Amino acid sequence: MKLPLHSFLVFGLVFYAGFGDAVAQNTGLLGKVAIDGSSTVYPISEAAASGFQKQYPRVKISVGVSGTGGGFKRFTIGDTDISDASRPIKDSEFAAARKTGVNFFELPVAYDGLTLVARKSNAWLNQLTLDEIKKIFLAGSAAKTWADVREGWPAEEIKIFAPGTDSGTFDYFKEVVVGKSGGSLRSDMSTSEDDNVLVTGVSGTPNAIGFFGVAYYEENKDKLKSIAIVNPKTGDPVSPTATTIENGTYAPFSRPLFIYVNSDSFKRPEVRKFIGYYLQNAPKLASSTGYVALPASIYREAMMRCRMGKSGTHYLTPELEKRSGPVTDIYQLDNLLK
Amino acid sequence: MSDTEPSKIDHEKSDPPEKRATRVDKGATAAGQSSVPFERPQLLTTDARIKKDIRFRRMCIITACTSILILAFLLGSILTAGIPTLSWTLLTGSPEPEPENAGLWPALMGTLWVCAMCSLLTLPLGIGTAILIEEFTPRNKVAKKIFNLIQLNITNLAGVPSVVYGILGLTAFVSMFSLFDKSENSLGPTFEVGAVYYDQFSNLASDPFVDTGGADVPERFFLLPVESRNAASVVPRTGMLAYENGESGLTQVDIIAIDPLSEQPSTDPDQLSRTIDNQSTPGRISENQWYYLRLPFGRGVIAGALTLMLVILPVIIISTQEALRAVPATLREAALGLGSTPWQVVWNVTLPSAVPGIMTGSILAISRAVGETAPILIIAGIVYIRSAPQHLMDDYTVMPLQIYNWTSRPQEEFHNIAAGGIVVLLAILLSFNAVAVLIRHRMQNKLQ
Numbered sequence: 001m002k003l004p005l006h007s008f009l010v011f012g013l014v015f016y017a018g019f020g021d022a023v024a025q026n027t028g029l030l031g032k033v034a035i036d037g038s039s040t041v042y043p044i045s046e047a048a049a050s051g052f053q054k055q056y057p058r059v060k061i062s063v064g065v066s067g068t069g070g071g072f073k074r075f076t077i078g079d080t081d082i083s084d085a086s087r088p089i090k091d092s093e094f095a096a097a098r099k100t101g102v103n104f105f106e107l108p109v110a111y112d113g114l115t116l117v118a119r120k121s122n123a124w125l126n127q128l129t130l131d132e133i134k135k136i137f138l139a140g141s142a143a144k145t146w147a148d149v150r151e152g153w154p155a156e157e158i159k160i161f162a163p164g165t166d167s168g169t170f171d172y173f174k175e176v177v178v179g180k181s182g183g184s185l186r187s188d189m190s191t192s193e194d195d196n197v198l199v200t201g202v203s204g205t206p207n208a209i210g211f212f213g214v215a216y217y218e219e220n221k222d223k224l225k226s227i228a229i230v231n232p233k234t235g236d237p238v239s240p241t242a243t244t245i246e247n248g249t250y251a252p253f254s255r256p257l258f259i260y261v262n263s264d265s266f267k268r269p270e271v272r273k274f275i276g277y278y279l280q281n282a283p284k285l286a287s288s289t290g291y292v293a294l295p296a297s298i299y300r301e302a303m304m305r306c307r308m309g310k311s312g313t314h315y316l317t318p319e320l321e322k323r324s325g326p327v328t329d330i331y332q333l334d335n336l337l338k
Numbered sequence: 339m340s341d342t343e344p345s346k347i348d349h350e351k352s353d354p355p356e357k358r359a360t361r362v363d364k365g366a367t368a369a370g371q372s373s374v375p376f377e378r379p380q381l382l383t384t385d386a387r388i389k390k391d392i393r394f395r396r397m398c399i400i401t402a403c404t405s406i407l408i409l410a411f412l413l414g415s416i417l418t419a420g421i422p423t424l425s426w427t428l429l430t431g432s433p434e435p436e437p438e439n440a441g442l443w444p445a446l447m448g449t450l451w452v453c454a455m456c457s458l459l460t461l462p463l464g465i466g467t468a469i470l471i472e473e474f475t476p477r478n479k480v481a482k483k484i485f486n487l488i489q490l491n492i493t494n495l496a497g498v499p500s501v502v503y504g505i506l507g508l509t510a511f512v513s514m515f516s517l518f519d520k521s522e523n524s525l526g527p528t529f530e531v532g533a534v535y536y537d538q539f540s541n542l543a544s545d546p547f548v549d550t551g552g553a554d555v556p557e558r559f560f561l562l563p564v565e566s567r568n569a570a571s572v573v574p575r576t577g578m579l580a581y582e583n584g585e586s587g588l589t590q591v592d593i594i595a596i597d598p599l600s601e602q603p604s605t606d607p608d609q610l611s612r613t614i615d616n617q618s619t620p621g622r623i624s625e626n627q628w629y630y631l632r633l634p635f636g637r638g639v640i641a642g643a644l645t646l647m648l649v650i651l652p653v654i655i656i657s658t659q660e661a662l663r664a665v666p667a668t669l670r671e672a673a674l675g676l677g678s679t680p681w682q683v684v685w686n687v688t689l690p691s692a693v694p695g696i697m698t699g700s701i702l703a704i705s706r707a708v709g710e711t712a713p714i715l716i717i718a719g720i721v722y723i724r725s726a727p728q729h730l731m732d733d734y735t736v737m738p739l740q741i742y743n744w745t746s747r748p749q750e751e752f753h754n755i756a757a758g759g760i761v762v763l764l765a766i767l768l769s770f771n772a773v774a775v776l777i778r779h780r781m782q783n784k785l786q
Contacts, residue, residue, distance in 0.1 A: 028559040028583050031538060031623045032733075036719060043747070046722045047435040053724055058583060062733050063722035065743070074719075194746045196753075219748035268621025269540045269559060289435065290748060 029056045031270030036064035037071025037084030038168050039193075040213050041257045043289040044109055045084050048278045051285070055277075059270045067193075068168035069093075072260075078102050081265035082275075085258045086112065086168030087175075088315030091322070094337075103263040103311040103338070107279065107302040108294055108327055110286035113214035113240035114173060114253040116227040119203055124153055127228040127237040130177075130252070136160070136209065137177050139184045146207060154207065160189040161201040161210035167193065173211055175324070176252050199224065214240050215290025229253060245292045248326050256294065256327040263311045279303055294327065301331055312338035416764070420757035428758050432724040433740065437751035440744075442759050447726030448639070448718075448734035449708060449766070455643035455730070456650070456707050461700060463647070464654030467492075471655075472662040473684050496652035504713030507645030512717060514634035527567070527632035532729075534627075536561035536581070537572045537620035542596075542603055542613045555611045558582060560593055567622070574614045630729040637718055638731035645713045650703040657699020661692040694778040701774035705767050711738040737763050 035045050042065050049061040066074065068085045075083035076096040089097075089106070097104065116133070118125040125146075128136075132150060135143040136158055146153040162185075163169040174185050192198055195212045202210040203223035217226055217240070228237035231251050244250035259278065265271045278285070279302055283293035304310070314335040315323050323330055431441020471489060476482055509515055518528035539562065543555035561581045562572045572578075574595040581588040595616040596603055603613050635641040665688050673683045720735045721743040727734040737759060744756035 026557055026559075027585060028557070029538075029540075030536075030559070030561070030583055030625070031621060034733075039746070042721075043435065046433070049722060050432075050434050050724075060723070060725055060733070062720045064719040065721050066719055195748065196746060216748040219750065267619045268623070269538050270621060270623075 025054070026056050027058050029270055029273065030058050031060070031268060033059065033061045033082065033265075033271055033274050034080045035061065035082040035084060035259075036066050036074050036080045037082075038068040038086040038257070039065040040068075040086040040112060040167070040169060041084035041109070041259065043215070044257070044282075044285050044291065045082070045259070045278075047285045047289055048274070048281065051281060052274050052277045056270070056273065059274070061274065067164075067166045068171070069166055072096075075104070075260060075262065076100060076102055078262065078264075081262050081268075081271055083260040085260060087172050087255070088258065088322075089260065089313050091316055091320040094313055094316055094320065104313075105261045105263060105266065105275075105302075105305050105311055106313050106315075107259050107261060107275070107305065108256040108298055108331060109259055109278070109282045109302075110257045110291040111245050111254055111294055111327075112257050112291055113245040113250055114169065114176075114211055114255060115214045115217045115240045116209060116211045116229065116253075117202055117217055117224040118209055118227055119206060120223055120225050122207070122225070125209070125227060127230060129230040130232055133229075134177055137173075137185050137189075139186045141186075156207040159205050159208040160186065161198040161205075161208060162189045162191050163195065163198065163212055164191050164193040169212060172255050173253075175322075213290075214245070214292075218290050242287075242292050246295070248328075254292075257291065261306070263309065266306065275306060279306075298327060298331055301333075304333075305336075310336055312336045413764075416757050416760050419754055420759075420761035423755050423758035424761060425758075428755060429762065433722055433743075437749060437755050440752075440755055442737060442740050442762065444723050444726050445735050445737045445740035445759075446762070448723075449736045449738075451639050451727050451734060452642045452646060452714070452736060453704060453708050455639060456646040457700070457704050459643060460647045460651055460654055460703075464651050464700075465658050465696060467651075468655045468658035468662060469684055469689075472659050473688060474680065492652050492655050496656060499712075500649045500710055501712040501716070503645055503648045504716035507641060507648065507713060507717050511635050511641040511644045512637055516634075518634050527634070527636065530567075530630070530632040532627035532630035533567070533624045533632075535564045535567055535569070535622060535624050537564050538623050539574060539593075539614045539618060539620045541611055542598065542615050543611055555607050558611050560591060560612075560614060561588070561623075562593075562620070564622070567624070571620055571622075574616050574620075626729055626731070628729050630731055632731050636731055637720075637733065638729075639727050639734050640730040642714055642717050642734065642736075645717050646707040646710055649710060649713060650707050653703040653706065654700055657703070658692070658696045661695025661699065662688060664695060665691045690781070690784075693781045697774050697777045697781070701770050705770050708763070708767060708770070709738055711736075711742055714739055715742075737766075 033049075035049070042063060045063050049063055053059060053061060063084075064071070064080075068083075068087055071080070071083040071085065072089060072093040074080045076093055077100055083104075116128065135141050135149050137160070143149050143158065145155045145157055147155040149158070162173075170185075170191075178184065190201060192201075195216045198210045198212055199216055199220050202208045203220070209227070217224055226239050228239045229250065229252075230237050231249055233251070234249070236249075238244050238250045240250050240253070245254040248254065261271070261275055266275065279299055282299055283296075286293045310333065314330050314332065314337070316337050317323060318337055323335065427439060428441050429446070430443050431439060432444055433442065434440045471485060476485060539560045541555075541558045541560070544557035544559075559582065561583065562574060562578060563581075564572055574580075574593060576594050576596075578593060578595070580591050580593045582591045591612060594604070594609060594613045596613055597617060598615050599617075604610055635644075669687050669691065670683055673687045674680075678686070714736050718733070718735055718739070720733055721739050723733055723735050741756050741759040741763065744752045744759065747753070
């Protein structure tokens, strides 16, 4: 029987179908995949690596936590295959990648809701508007006590616990709060790279406020309460939950998390397979590690980028200006800058 | 440290404060009975002196108790949280995202590799340096100045924070000051021994864009040997030498290479499973032997061991110096008097009597290396890896990093297995110390 030639080359949307659920081990695939970057994305990458290596036990995957900035530093010189990032690539990092000739695929893998928290017993701190957040966090703002933020609140000193300045979480928060005004955040905040330290700090200090990824809040609901953020468009206070983060009403603090894949590394079968596994299982991996899955259309788009070899970032304009907005608006082929 | 404690206790036992006090009291009453007036003030001062002594002893006991209580509290909380999580899985498993299946085998092996390498490198170097400084002091003025300078540097280096050594190690060992930097990737090897390179191809059936005609064809991967790391990609042809990795290592396979755009692949499942697209781009991979060596070292075990060497070298030199100084000069003089050369004196007299002290210092220093986190975080930069290192240039992580990783996770269960990890780490440290005590004991008995 002779089959028509074109039937061997079927381009379907069902990419890598069928192999995600295979349990049989394949010892044939060898190689190494080096991942480094954000500690926020780390749990997702770790879960992906662990699941993938159950199928392909001879592939060696290593994951580091140098932070988003530290990860890009290694990624842009070609030292790693994949970089975890809790914010999009910056213009300086993009320029560095261009200089060394590193091309990459920008793949969003999950949503994280940046959560503002207070101590559980705090009765009055329930919701904040973006303006009030600016009053609390901006350097040089007049608010010294809570009474300065909103009338009726106690005249107690504002104590802030924040992630370290090297983290993508800090960068993202700063970007939302400071915006394009070019100011900076207060310098008298207690910062720590370890989010559990922030949890302990906020839960042990009256009148304290802090922020970190939603996963840490979910695990410490008995000690902390999340502060609802007044949506700037609708004016309704919204708490961070899987639903509100996914449908975008928890604005402006829901953010996408990314992995960046070196397109030269992507040619290697082990990296290709791993990325296939990662994207196919991303919704499951995200929710099992305390994050929120992106809409299915985004994962499909991400698959397309890899398949068609469309490298580059969506978050910079050709003039290397930063783009901001919901991931569903920005992650379009038209916005791709190579 | 522990060797001085028993003697202290003995001393206290033989002469407890109460006994002394009663003895003095008796003396006081006896003096009072003799009623010699000018002796009274002297007795009073003795009394105050004794009281002061008792007060001081109490203060010492309180301070000692506080530190012991804090230690007991720390150990107690770690043990209560850690012991229930101790299991075979924790010891031999790999780190998994589910805390109940997670283990620290790769980290455990990483720690053992790094510390074994570190001690092999550091002990000869450190003890040698100490012998030079202590036993071969020059008489000439200039040389003496140089020796003093070295001594000063060693003492200062002992106080440098370990993270600084981490940054130094990154330039000195990982990238080797970019001396070998000829390729674009500054961390890639420019010289290597013991690596075999292959181009890895996947078969046509594993290509998601190819319809296999409904046949259930397994995914297979083939390795085609290539000359070197930077050799051009292989264009596969039917009949080329190819291997496949299976349960029992590499086996030779007959591959079939076709151009799927112009040729028809076989419909036979066995042949189809051995068919490669000759247009596909392969991935370059390497299989490294146990003796694999590369320059620059990269982020492997050896770079970590060398960096930890920098951290503990000053400690070992200083403790060895102390041990050598404690050897009575009369021993050396007697040996020299019998006509021994300085080398004979060092080898047969000074070193054997200093070994107990040297061992104590060295084991304490190596214990410090076991617990070091900051330099390894910079040098290795890996917190998740599933396999133990296979050669000196292999990727690795260490136990303190694994523990740090688990404690910074949001889930409470991870904090518990981190406590289990700490218990394992403590057990390793204690067994190191036990070895030191054992060696010291033996050597002391021998000398006596």
